[in-house]
Amino acid sequence: MFNSILTLIRGRAYDAEQAFMDRHAVPLLAQQIRDAADAIQSARRAVAIAIAQNEQEKSRHAVIVGRIADLETRAVAALQKGSDELAREAAEVIAQLEAERDASEKAQAQFTRTIGKLKATVRASEARLQELQRGERLARATEQTQKLSEACDDNSGLATLDEAEETLARLRAYQDRCEITASAMKEMDAANRPGIVIEKLASAGFGAPLGPSADDVLARLRERMNSAA
Known part of the structure; x- marks a missing residue:
């Protein structure tokens, strides 16, 4: 019996919650759309940050590649003049720079994939948001129409026209x-x-x-x- 009472209470609570949601569906939808718009704006900022970081990584990669080329030229000149020790020091630096170059290229590839996914997500989300906004406008118009219809059907109001x-x-x-x-x-x-x-x-x-x-x-x-x- 006690379990049945609890079940009944939960059922009535659910019905009350659903009735509340139905009565306030339009303002609830409007707030959800505002929250979604804020989330999309945050996603846009994330895309912009990722693009900026990728551009910085590209600039860093270009500097590394330039240094490697310069050191290789100097190392070759040292070898040609018999300065093996200097050439070896240059080779060690070149090896470090090449490791940094490879890491930069991997980072750029990851940025590119992430940016692509984020852009696709933002585009899809924007399309869904626009559809929701159109739906909200239609819902508000329907709500106003229903209110007008209820006012016309209300005998306590417009019924006085018949009496007049x-x-x-x-x-x-x-x-x-x-x-x-x-x-x-x-x-x-x-x-x-x-x-x-x-x-x-x-x-x-x-x-x-x-x-x-x-x-x-x-x-x-x-x-x-x-x-x-």
Whole structure:
């Protein structure tokens, strides 16, 4: 039973760890990429140092080869003049220089192999880093898109748009009803006013006119004119 509990605890701890990794995958990826970029930069520096050391070794090798050639020329001259002892001293130095020359050549060969491997590693690592950086940009864009999608799907946020549209529709319907009601009330008020009804009847020729007409005014002016004559 105790072992089962421990196993369950480890299982839940693993699930929690994986859930944590999933939630923070993007910033974790970004930090890992920065660490990888730093490591690649260190590898570049290592390549540069190896190249510089190899160039120094080449210069040293050239000096050694030059000294050997010079001593050989002088040793031959000593032998030609019978100075065997001096020639022997020169030969001993030449032997030492040749050992140093051989060691320098081995060092150069090792540097060349190491530099080649380091350059290949750096090139491959740079390609992988660029791919990771492109992947990180895509992951960030996807994360932002998902956040926007979640915001659009969140009823507590954008769902108020539906409510606002319904409110606007009710408001417009209410305003239309108010306008229709006001117009109908005006018509009913007009129909219920006696003066307005009498005016309509008089205008239609039913009953005495409510005021003088143009014909009445002309008739009155003619009558005044005839009386004056």
